Amino acid sequence: MMKTFKIWTYKEGDIPLVHNGPMRYVYSVEGDFIEEMERTGNPMAANHPDEAHAFFIPISITNIVYYLYSPTEAHNFNKRMQAIFKDYIAIIAKKYPYWNRSNGADHFYVSCHDWGPHVSKGNHKVFSNLIRVLCNANQSEGFVPRRDVSMSEINGPSNNIPNVIKGESPYNRSILAFFAGKVRGAIRVKLFKHWGNDEDDDIQVHNHLPKGQNYTEFLSRSKYCICPSGFEVASSRLTDAIYTGCVPVIIKDHYVLPYGDVLDWSRFSVQVPVNKIQDLKKILQEIPFSRYLEMQKRILEVQHHFKLNFPAKRFDVFHMILHSVWLRRLDVRLTE
Known part of the structure; x- marks a missing residue:
């Protein structure tokens, strides 16, 4: 081409x-x-x-x-x-x-x-x-x-070129799944209804991060990063996850994933139906660790396809x- x-x-x-x-x-x-x-x-x-x-x-x-x-x-x-x-x-x-x-x-x-x-x-x-x-x-x-x-x-960011990093080793990522963002749209309302509290350390869903906490560090310490629709299906959280070596958990209706002609998203992401949000922790915990390691490895392999260069x-x-x-x-x- x-x-x-x-x-x-x-x-x-x-x-x-x-x-x-x-x-x-x-x-x-x-x-x-x-x-x-x-x-x-x-x-x-x-x-x-x-x-x-x-x-x-x-x-x-x-x-x-x-x-x-x-x-x-x-x-x-x-x-x-x-x-x-x-x-x-x-x-x-x-x-x-x-x-x-x-x-x-x-x-x-x-x-x-x-x-x-x-x-x-x-x-x-x-x-x-x-x-x-x-x-x-x-x-x-x-x-x-x-x-x-x-x-x-x-x-x-202000310098126009987002950073792409490996993040923590997959063996050292202590958070099972993470999301931080505003409650926008019906899918996020449902996400916050089931997981928007401080009672579960495995599934961390925040409207606002605690003062002094760094968003990128949370992504880097998480095995899975939750990527729900907001008012619209598009969200930068998908690339935020990929940029930090975090396996995306995609929760969207009717969304066509980017570059699906050549990328097999099933190999480096998890798709959770909207009606299964309440089962999110169970779904992620049932994924074998060996399967998670494969997906995380492939995330690092596809990062360059999402990288912005000038x-x-x-x-x-x-x-x-x-x-x-x-x-x-x-x-x-x-x-x-």
Whole structure:
């Protein structure tokens, strides 16, 4: 793929809504991807659109929300956001032949914002073929795995490059399972109902960590890290766990796991149905230690696939995203 796949990034549009995006916090992968695609020297960037196999639409949904959202116009914001996106498509479709020859099937955009899926819902006929690369990969809200790409959410720190560590040895991890976060959404309500107390040292579920306690240290000392949905299915806790060598316990409905075309999540994570949350401790304790060791070893082996680098390095998260786009692009037949 890296030797042959070429992507053209459209030049139209102005900062900050286009060619720019968040570089920190939970939406950082959106801005980092735009930055990498437009970086001078990116080997996968096409020199001319005629050479391209796929076309990147460098709109930042997060920046549209940040700069244009107003609580007084909240009821109408979805339509406004969709109109901005549709206008951009109209410009490139009029100026170039590429959108029309495939009806957008070799075009893609990248968004980690919760509202990322909504921009393409304004006109189903126009956007039915467009590849959407989303953190919020929820099949119940219209995510289509054969067309769309599930992307990992990454909580980027102020220096923009999250640290990836091994954490404690699997033999020294004293906490069976850990979660810390706000009570957002029905799944977390259920999680806190059953496990949100200080009575069980094995399953530690915190709304707020005790003063002076370090989140990363808790992850590093835990065998399993609980990754429930919040208001939406996407969460950076999945990558938080992987970055610290902690086996993710995924508790989500209708979620399409990132890069599932090539990664077998069953080999390095545990999926617990929402209706089994009350049995969480029993489920984890019944996993043989030898099985846990295998999963933890594989977590360390797949870490580099979720790592953010700038510039990008082979097999990192940037290339995992593009590989997923490439697989979907292979099914597209162009009409000249």
